[in-house]
């Protein structure tokens with residue numbers, strides 16, 4: 001089915017100047033960028049986005065990292081978009097990510113892991129709505 005998913009290019013990858021290379025992978029896999037904005041997240045915005053991880057031991061480090069510099073946030077649309085994006089990203093821990101994935105190629109650590117992608121279609125809808133009002137999503 002045609003799905004949508006939320007993607008974030010994290011501060012490490014923005015600092016490495018690989019936004020374009022990562023967009024090329026989305027487009028090469030048939031995903032369309034239907035909304036996008038560059039943001040420097042506030043602590044409150046990052047904590048709200050990652051609220052499901054609030055009780056996890058890595059929460060503080062995760063939030064500190066996500067507010068350390070600008071990020072590029074986008075909604076992607078395409079056939080099976082959630083899983084296609086997860087396959088492009090590779091495993092959360094770049095040391096475990098398959099060769100040729102975004103994380104294997106651009107990530108440095110489990111926190112500085114280059115990209116975020118929604119882990120379910122249900123969460124994708126919540127995450128897209130967190131960053132994009134419906135009128136700023138340009139489905140096509």
Ligand code: CMP
Nearest residue numbers: 053058062092110111112113115116117
């Ligand atoms: P992301 O997909 O953005 O969702 C939560 C993030 O927490 C994850 O990517 C990692 O960058 C970070 N993280 C740090 N430690 C862990 C861990 N042990 N398990 C899962 N995620 C972790």
